[in-house]
Amino acid sequence: MATLPSAVSVVEVGPRDGLQNESALISTADKIAFVDRLTNAGLRAIEVSAFVSPKWIPQLKDAADVFAGITRRPGTRYSALVPNLIGLERALGAGVTDVAIFTAASETFNQRNTRRSIEESFATYRDVVREALSAGLRVRGYLSTAFGCPFEGPVSTEQVVALTERLLSLGVFEVAVSDTIGVAHPGQVRALLPRLLATIPSTRIALHFHDTRGTALANVLAALDFGMATFDASAGGLGGCPYAPRASGNLATEDLLYMLRGLNIETDVAIDAVSDAALALAPQLGHPLPSRYTQAR
Amino acid sequence: MATLPSAVSVVEVGPRDGLQNESALISTADKIAFVDRLTNAGLRAIEVSAFVSPKWIPQLKDAADVFAGITRRPGTRYSALVPNLIGLERALGAGVTDVAIFTAASETFNQRNTRRSIEESFATYRDVVREALSAGLRVRGYLSTAFGCPFEGPVSTEQVVALTERLLSLGVFEVAVSDTIGVAHPGQVRALLPRLLATIPSTRIALHFHDTRGTALANVLAALDFGMATFDASAGGLGGCPYAPRASGNLATEDLLYMLRGLNIETDVAIDAVSDAALALAPQLGHPLPSRYTQAR
Numbered sequence: 317m318a319t320l321p322s323a324v325s326v327v328e329v330g331p332r333d334g335l336q337n338e339s340a341l342i343s344t345a346d347k348i349a350f351v352d353r354l355t356n357a358g359l360r361a362i363e364v365s366a367f368v369s370p371k372w373i374p375q376l377k378d379a380a381d382v383f384a385g386i387t388r389r390p391g392t393r394y395s396a397l398v399p400n401l402i403g404l405e406r407a408l409g410a411g412v413t414d415v416a417i418f419t420a421a422s423e424t425f426n427q428r429n430t431r432r433s434i435e436e437s438f439a440t441y442r443d444v445v446r447e448a449l450s451a452g453l454r455v456r457g458y459l460s461t462a463f464g465c466p467f468e469g470p471v472s473t474e475q476v477v478a479l480t481e482r483l484l485s486l487g488v489f490e491v492a493v494s495d496t497i498g499v500a501h502p503g504q505v506r507a508l509l510p511r512l513l514a515t516i517p518s519t520r521i522a523l524h525f526h527d528t529r530g531t532a533l534a535n536v537l538a539a540l541d542f543g544m545a546t547f548d549a550s551a552g553g554l555g556g557c558p559y560a561p562r563a564s565g566n567l568a569t570e571d572l573l574y575m576l577r578g579l580n581i582e583t584d585v586a587i588d589a590v591s592d593a594a595l596a597l598a599p600q601l602g603h604p605l606p607s608r609y610t611q612a613r
Numbered sequence: 614m615a616t617l618p619s620a621v622s623v624v625e626v627g628p629r630d631g632l633q634n635e636s637a638l639i640s641t642a643d644k645i646a647f648v649d650r651l652t653n654a655g656l657r658a659i660e661v662s663a664f665v666s667p668k669w670i671p672q673l674k675d676a677a678d679v680f681a682g683i684t685r686r687p688g689t690r691y692s693a694l695v696p697n698l699i700g701l702e703r704a705l706g707a708g709v710t711d712v713a714i715f716t717a718a719s720e721t722f723n724q725r726n727t728r729r730s731i732e733e734s735f736a737t738y739r740d741v742v743r744e745a746l747s748a749g750l751r752v753r754g755y756l757s758t759a760f761g762c763p764f765e766g767p768v769s770t771e772q773v774v775a776l777t778e779r780l781l782s783l784g785v786f787e788v789a790v791s792d793t794i795g796v797a798h799p800g801q802v803r804a805l806l807p808r809l810l811a812t813i814p815s816t817r818i819a820l821h822f823h824d825t826r827g828t829a830l831a832n833v834l835a836a837l838d839f840g841m842a843t844f845d846a847s848a849g850g851l852g853g854c855p856y857a858p859r860a861s862g863n864l865a866t867e868d869l870l871y872m873l874r875g876l877n878i879e880t881d882v883a884i885d886a887v888s889d890a891a892l893a894l895a896p897q898l899g900h901p902l903p904s905r906y907t908q909a910r
C-alpha cells in the first residue's frame with residue numbers, strides 16, 4: 317500500500333449520472349443553476365449532461381441548452397457523455413470540450429443498456445475517440461459494472477483489467493472503474509487495484525462508487541491506501557438505482573468530502589456549498605437527499 | 614497493521630440504543646418479537662433494554678417485561694444498560710445476566726446526558742460494577758463521545774485512552790469505544806487505535822460507530838486493519854441522532870454484515886434475517902429504515 321494521497325480530484329457526476337436516475341424531470345434553468353453552484357463550490361470537473369437519444373434518457377434531452385447556459389470557470393472541465401458519433405457531433409455543436417464514453421465490463425449489462433455487444437461498443441468508440449481527439453477534445457472512459465453485474469453477478473478481475481487497458485488504448489486520458497450497482501466491498505478494491513496498477517499508472521484510473529449498500533466510503537478508503545486520487549461522486553447522493561427503486565445510488569459528494577477532510581486530504585471544494593447545491597434541487601426530487609452528511613446538517 | 618480478523622463478533626444494540634432514539638413508542642410485544650428475531654438471525658450478543666428512569670427514556674420503561682418475554686438462546690448474551698445501583702437492582706430482579714455501564718469522554722456531554730460529572734459517574738460505577746460482579750454478572754462499558762462531542766468538539770486521544778483503561782480497571786470485560794454523534798472518520802480510527810492497543814489487548818475493545826455522516830463502514834474497515842473484532846450495530850440502522858433530527862444514527866447491522874461477508878470475515882449471522890427483523894418494526898417507526906442494504910433489497 318502507498319501512503320494516502322495529499323490531494324484528491326473529485327469528479328462531480330450529479331448533473332449527469334445523478335439526474336439521469338431521478339424520475340422527477342428537472343427544468344433546464346434549475347440544471348444550469350445546479351451546475352453553476354457546483355462550479356462555485358470549487359469542483360474542477362463536472363459531468364454536465366449526456367448527448368444520448370431523448371428516448372433513452374428524457375431527463376438529459378436539454379444537454380445543449382444546459383451547456384449553453386452554464387457559466388464556465390477557467391480550469392474547470394465540463395463534460396458530456398456521448399454514446400456514438402451522433403452524440404459526439406451534437407456535443408461538438410454545443411461547444412463541449414470534454415466527452416466521456418462508456419462500456420460495461422459484463423456482456424449482458426452492455427447488451428441491455430446499449431443494445432450492442434462490448435465488441436460493438438469498442439468499434440463505435442474507436443471512431444468516436446479518434447474524432448474527438450482530432451477535434452481537440454479530452455475523452456474520459458467509464459467501465460461500468462466493474463465490481464458486479466445485476467444479470468451476471470461477479471465480474472472477473474481479468475476482464476476489468478483487460479477492458480480498462482483497452483479503453484486507455486483508444487486514447488482516453490482516464491478510466492472511471494465503476495461500481496454501477498453499488499455492490500462493491502473493500503475486499504474487491506484491495507484485490508482489483510494491485511492488478512490494475514501492475515500495468516496502469518494510478519493517475520489514469522478513477523474510481524466511481526455507488527453507496528447502494530453503504531460501502532462506498534469504505535471502498536474509497538481502500539483505494540486511497542493504494543494512492544488512488546480521483547473519485548467520482550454526486551452532490552446530495554443524487555441518482556437512485558434502477559434495480560432497487562428505494563435504494564440510494566451514487567456516493568454523495570459531501571459524504572466523500574467529509575471523509576477526505578478528516579483524512580487531511582485536500583480537495584479545494586467547499587463541502588457545504590456542494591450540499592447547498594443539492595438542497596436547492598431537493599424540493600423537486602420527491603424524496604429526501606440520500607447524503608448522510610446533508611441529512612445531518 | 615494486523616491482518617484482518619477471520620471472524621467478528623457483532624453486538625446488536627438496536628433494541629436499546631436504536632429504539633431509545635426512536636420517537637414512536639413500540640409495544641412490549643413488538644420489542645419481544647424483535648429481540649427473538651434477532652436471536653434467530655444468529656446474533657450472539659443483544660442489548661435488550663435499559664433500566665433507567667422512565668422519565669429519562671420512556672421508550673425503555675418496559676425493560677423488565679421485555680426481558681421476561683424474550684426467548685433466550687443458550688450462548689447468546691442479553692444485556693441491559695444500567696446507570697446506577699437502582700438500575701442494577703431492577704436488572705437483577707428481572708433476571709438479567711449481562712449489564713452495561715456508560716460514561717462520556719467529554720465532561721459537558723456527561724453532565725448534560727446524566728447530570729453528573731465523569732468523576733461522579735466513576736464513583737457510582739465503582740459500586741455498580743462491584744455489586745454486579747459479585748452477583749455473577751458480566752459488565753460491559755461504553756465510552757461515549759470518544760470521537761467528538763456535540764458541545765466540546767474534539768476529544769483528546771489521551772482522554773479516550775485514560776478513560777478506557779479506567780473503565781477496564783473497574784472490572785468491565787470490554788469497553789465499546791463509541792462515536793455517539795457519528796463524526797468519526799478513518800483518520801481518527803487510525804490515530805486512536807495504536808494508542809489504545811499500546812496498553813490494552815484488542816479483545817477488550819469494541820467499536821461502536823454511528824453512520825450519521827456516512828463514514829461508519831470506512832471506520833470499521835480502518836479498525837479491522839488493526840485486528841479489531843467486535844463491533845456494535847443496530848438492525849435496520851434503527852435510532853436517529855438527537856442532535857440532527859433527520860439524520861441517521863447507529864451503523865446498520867446488515868450494512869456491517871454485508872461488508873464483512875465481502876471481506877470473508879465470519880459472523881454466523883444471517884444478514885437477511887436481521888433485515889427482516891428491522892423491517893417488521895418499520896411500519897411503526899414513521900420513517901424508512903436508514904440501512905442502505907435493506908433499502909436496496
